[in-house]
Amino acid sequence: MLVEFRPHARLRGKQPADLGASVLPVVAAVSASDTDLGKVRVVCDWVQYRNNFRDVVQLRPILNGDLEIAVDVRRAADAPVGELTSALLRQSPDRVYLEDWRPGRDSCVWRFNALYWSALDLWEKATGRGYEQALPGGESDARNRAAAAELIGELFAVWDRLAASAALPDELYVIELGVGNGGQAKVFLDEFRDLDRHRGTAYYSRLRYLMCDYSAHVLDLARETVAEHTERVSSFVLDATRPRTSLGFLRYKAFLVYISNVYDNLPTDEVAQLGGRTYCVHNRACLPGEEAAELAESVSATVDELPALVHKLLRLGPVLLAEACPDHFADTDAAVRFWQDTWAALRLAERYVPLAGLDTYPLTDTLTGEALRPLLESGADVRMHVSNGAVASFVDTLGLLHPFGKLVCHDIFVDDIQGYRTTFRGPGKYDGSVVNWVNGPLLAHVGRKRGFDVDYAPFRHRAGGHVVTMTAQVRD
Numbered sequence: 470m471l472v473e474f475r476p477h478a479r480l481r482g483k484q485p486a487d488l489g490a491s492v493l494p495v496v497a498a499v500s501a502s503d504t505d506l507g508k509v510r511v512v513c514d515w516v517q518y519r520n521n522f523r524d525v526v527q528l529r530p531i532l533n534g535d536l537e538i539a540v541d542v543r544r545a546a547d548a549p550v551g552e553l554t555s556a557l558l559r560q561s562p563d564r565v566y567l568e569d570w571r572p573g574r575d576s577c578v579w580r581f582n583a584l585y586w587s588a589l590d591l592w593e594k595a596t597g598r599g600y601e602q603a604l605p606g607g608e609s610d611a612r613n614r615a616a617a618a619e620l621i622g623e624l625f626a627v628w629d630r631l632a633a634s635a636a637l638p639d640e641l642y643v644i645e646l647g648v649g650n651g652g653q654a655k656v657f658l659d660e661f662r663d664l665d666r667h668r669g670t671a672y673y674s675r676l677r678y679l680m681c682d683y684s685a686h687v688l689d690l691a692r693e694t695v696a697e698h699t700e701r702v703s704s705f706v707l708d709a710t711r712p713r714t715s716l717g718f719l720r721y722k723a724f725l726v727y728i729s730n731v732y733d734n735l736p737t738d739e740v741a742q743l744g745g746r747t748y749c750v751h752n753r754a755c756l757p758g759e760e761a762a763e764l765a766e767s768v769s770a771t772v773d774e775l776p777a778l779v780h781k782l783l784r785l786g787p788v789l790l791a792e793a794c795p796d797h798f799a800d801t802d803a804a805v806r807f808w809q810d811t812w813a814a815l816r817l818a819e820r821y822v823p824l825a826g827l828d829t830y831p832l833t834d835t836l837t838g839e840a841l842r843p844l845l846e847s848g849a850d851v852r853m854h855v856s857n858g859a860v861a862s863f864v865d866t867l868g869l870l871h872p873f874g875k876l877v878c879h880d881i882f883v884d885d886i887q888g889y890r891t892t893f894r895g896p897g898k899y900d901g902s903v904v905n906w907v908n909g910p911l912l913a914h915v916g917r918k919r920g921f922d923v924d925y926a927p928f929r930h931r932a933g934g935h936v937v938t939m940t941a942q943v944r945d
């Protein structure tokens with residue numbers, strides 16, 4: 470039996486995690502069962518997200534005959550983890566499944582995520598709080614004026630040099646992917662206008678600021694926020710994982726592509742290297758039996774009808790769902806309640822499926838899993854995010870950059886693969902959205918192969934946060 474206690478830093482300090490309480494009852498329960506002890510791994514994480522997709526104890530079949538038992542140390546001290554383990558080893562838990570097994574990036578949790586952004590107003594009305602309050606630190610770093618002023622100063626320096634050699638184009642393109650409420654765009658545009666006025670360079674009148682998001686609703690909000698700058702701004706409904714499908718006309722023209730808190734919100738798989746073999750983690754979204762029964766009763770449905778109602782919600786959204794199913798939902802508010810209760814109860818079952826070979830694993834439409842090899846073979850066993858959506862977005866975006874342009878991204882990056890061996894990196898739930906840390910070494914590897922310098926630095930304008938700034942620009 471292998472026991473892996475990942476959050477070892479928590480064994481020290483004022484309130485050390487209780488290793489005995491979280492691990493020993495689990496080991497005792499496995500020993501008392503007839504499970505082959507040579508085939509069991511017990512892994513302990515500290516799941517820091519209060520809202521997440523896991524139970525305190527979770528069984529994960531490894532499809533080579535082994536079994537992983539995962540324990541959330543944060544909740545283990547207050548839970549009967551031994552009894553939970555014994556029960557799970559005796560029989561499969563009572564669950565209502567919403568989908569079949571599939572790689573994480575294809576799970577319906579991403580449809581929930583998209584629904585959250587497309588119907589953000591309804592969610593926020595029901596909770597009475599804005600999405601930014603769920604972000605780390607309670608506000609977006611995208612609104613930070615000092616950070617915007619610094620970035621604009623760097624842009625102006627590049628443009629001054631190009632202007633001096635008559636190489637500056639008439640139109641100066643800046644793209645923002647995933648604009649949220651437009652707070653960042655407003656800070657950027659206000660600062661830009663003021664600094665430019667002060668310098669007398671008239672760059673503001675040449676600026677073309679493109680706000681992009683897959684949620685038409687979010688874009689409407691952002692347009693209102695930047696109403697003062699309407700003449701400088703255009704907006705595009707597009708998928709951030711494929712910006713070039715709509716912005717192909719800007720190839721090699723963008724001086725700045727700006728992205729904050731979006732990569733951590735794009736679909737991802739997880740892969741693992743365990744005992745010399747490589748696996749993809751497959752997920753299956755489900756509802757615990759008891760919560761499913763309550764949920765079904767709350768909308769006058771049977772438990773069997775629940776999956777179809779959930780999928781109808783994901784297809785139609787709460788407004789049309791209430792219109793289409795008046796027997797279950799008296800009005801939109803009732804449909805929103807159903808949406809929020811379903812999301813709160815949602816879990817992800819997990820299992821490890823062997824990968825035939827990294828070259829057969831489609832990391833994105835254009836990259837194979839070979840890009841993962843140096844990271845997976847970097848030492849001890851590891852489980853990490855593939856950040857498929859972020860990698861696809863990153864690669865597609867690089868093709869938009871002007872030779873003197875750059876991509877600037879504020880997000881929660883894991884900047885060293887070792888960071889996956891010690892700390893839980895998602896998925897968690899931020900209100901109605903999904904959050905996963907982003908695989909920084911993978912993005913750096915992919916960018917460098919394409920001739921870009923990719924750097925990571927702690928976000929300098931706010932102390933104590935986890936946010937990192939990634940900058941990518943053509944190598945000198």
Ligand SMILES: C[S@@+](CC[C@H](N)C(=O)[O-])C[C@H]1O[C@@H](n2cnc3c(N)ncnc32)[C@H](O)[C@@H]1O
Nearest residue numbers: 586609611647648649682683684708709729730
């Ligand atoms: C957490 S918010 C961040 C908003 C803003 N950048 C900030 O830092 O406050 C994530 C934004 O990304 C957008 N988004 C998420 N997935 C997307 C996708 N696949 N394509 C385009 N936009 C996406 C959401 O609609 C939302 O506006």
